[in-house]
Amino acid sequence: MRVLVFRHVPFEHLGLIAPALEVNGIEWEYVDLFRAPDAPIPLDGAAGLISMGGPMSANDDLPYLRRELDAIEQAVRAGKPVLGICLGAQMIAKASGAKVYRNPVKEIGWAPVRWTEASRSDPVFAGLTEPETVLHWHGETFDLPPGAKWLASSDACRNQAFCLGTGVYGLQFHLEVTPEMIVAWSGEDANAGDMRELAAPIDPSRNAPRLAELAGLVFGRWAKLFVKFAT
Numbered sequence: 651m652r653v654l655v656f657r658h659v660p661f662e663h664l665g666l667i668a669p670a671l672e673v674n675g676i677e678w679e680y681v682d683l684f685r686a687p688d689a690p691i692p693l694d695g696a697a698g699l700i701s702m703g704g705p706m707s708a709n710d711d712l713p714y715l716r717r718e719l720d721a722i723e724q725a726v727r728a729g730k731p732v733l734g735i736c737l738g739a740q741m742i743a744k745a746s747g748a749k750v751y752r753n754p755v756k757e758i759g760w761a762p763v764r765w766t767e768a769s770r771s772d773p774v775f776a777g778l779t780e781p782e783t784v785l786h787w788h789g790e791t792f793d794l795p796p797g798a799k800w801l802a803s804s805d806a807c808r809n810q811a812f813c814l815g816t817g818v819y820g821l822q823f824h825l826e827v828t829p830e831m832i833v834a835w836s837g838e839d840a841n842a843g844d845m846r847e848l849a850a851p852i853d854p855s856r857n858a859p860r861l862a863e864l865a866g867l868v869f870g871r872w873a874k875l876f877v878k879f880a881t
Contacts, residue, residue, distance in 0.1 A: 651675060651676050651697050651876070651877060651880040652676070652677045652678065652679060652695060652696050652697060653671065653676055653677070653678050653679075653696060653697060653698045653699065653876065654678075654681050654691070654693070654699050654721075655678050655679065655680050655681065655699075655700045655701075655702065656681050656699065656701045656702060656718050656721075656741075657681070657682050657702050657704075658684055658702060658703065658704025658705075658706060658737060659684065659704050659705065659838075659840065661834050661838055662703040662704055662736075662835075663680075663702065663831075664678065664702070665826035665827055665865075666825065666826045666827070666828060666861075666862060666865035666866070666869065667733075667735075667865070667869045669866070669869075670865070670866065670869035670870045670872070670873045671869075671873055673870065673873070674870070674873040674874060674876070675877070676873055676876060676880075678700070679692070679696070683714035683717060683718060687712075687713045687714040687717070691717065691721050693724060693725070696730075697731070697876065697879065697880035698725065698730045698731035698732060698733075698876055698879065698880070699722060699725045699730065699731075699732045699733070700732070700733045700734070700738070701718065701722065701733070701734040701735070701737070701739075701742065702735055702736075702737070703736035703738060703787070703788075703824065704737045705840040705841065707737075707750070707790060708737060708740040708741050708743075708744045708750045708790070708792075709744070709751075715741070719741060719744060719745045722741055722742055722745040722746075723745040726742070726745065726818055729815070729816075729817075730879065731817030731875055731876045731879050732817070732819070733818075733820075733821075733869075733872055734819070734820040734821065735824060735825075735826060736821070736823070736824060737788075738820070739792065739812075739820030739821055739822050740790060740791075740792050740820075740822075742814070742818060742820045743792035743793065743794070743795050743798075743812075743820060744792070746795035746796070746814060746818075747795055747796055748792050748793040748795040748796070748798075749792065749793045750790055750791070750792045751790060751792070752789065752790055752791075753788065753789060753790055753791040753806070753807050754806070755806050756788070756789040756844065756847065757786040757787075757789075757804065757806040757807050758786060758787050758788075758844055758847075758852070759785070759786060759848065759852050760783050760784070760786075760852070760853070760856050761783065761784070761786055761804055761805070761806065762781040762783050762784070762804065763781065763782055763784055763802045763803065763804045763810050763811070763823055764781045764802065764803055765779060765802050766800050766801055766803065768799045768801060769801040769802060772799065772813060773871060773875060774813070774819060774871045774872050774875070775801055775811070775868065778864075778867075782860070782864060783856075783857045783860070784823045784824065784825060784857070784861060785823065785825075785827050785832065785852075785857075785861065786806075786807075786822075786823050786824065787824060787835070787841075788807075788822060789844075791807050791808070791809055791822065792820075792822075793809070794809055795812070795814055797814065797815075798812040798813065798814045799812060799813045799814075800812055801813060802823075804823075809822065810823055811823070816875070816879075817872075817875045817876065817879055819872060821868075825861060825864050825865040825869065826865060826869070827861070828858070828862075829855045829858050832852055833854050836851065836852060836854075
């Protein structure tokens with residue numbers, strides 16, 4: 651079983667998603683179209699897709715993003731599991747016919763998300779009833795795709811998670827990050843503008859232990875869905 655992982659910048663990688671894939675026997679292959687926009691995308695040999703975050707917009711007229719949108723649309727139509735994180739969630743929404751646009755405010759740092767009534771019966775988010783403090787890093791948001799199930803919200807952004815069909819999930823927030831990743835992101839040139847707007851630096855360890863627990867739960871459940879679809 652193999653999943654293709656679309657990266658948009660080298661530093662936004664699988665992070666805490668990787669252990670969940672490994673435990674469930676899922677191999678992954680990074681697809682870095684930002685390095686080679688014309689590189690082949692081996693969709694036929696993959697059982698599903700993951701689309702990671704990045705500082706660009708899903709609306710940017712970039713050839714590699716257009717190709718990724720086409721790949722996501724094909725995977726969703728074929729009933730393959732797809733997971734999107736931040737920009738990746740916006741890519742799934744756009745590929746599925748929804749609008750992506752500027753959020754009223756940039757949401758960067760630790761802040762709680764709240765779970766919707768629909769999340770209580772969702773196979774990935776069931777059992778999460780209390781607000782959870784997670785990491786956010788985005789300036790855009792999206793409308794829910796037609797037929798999507800709304801799963802989570804925050805004070806600054808209504809659409810924080812959704813499910814489309816059975817195995818397609820978009821998460822606007824970041825469960826995949828480790829403290830080391832947060833430190834690295836904070837020092838990236840691509841994020842320098844965001845960092846200057848913050849009142850204080852992001853504490854990379856503020857809620858790291860609980861975030862790792864949530865990542866193991868959520869990504870582990872999605873990985874099990876992946877295996878179910880692939881076998």
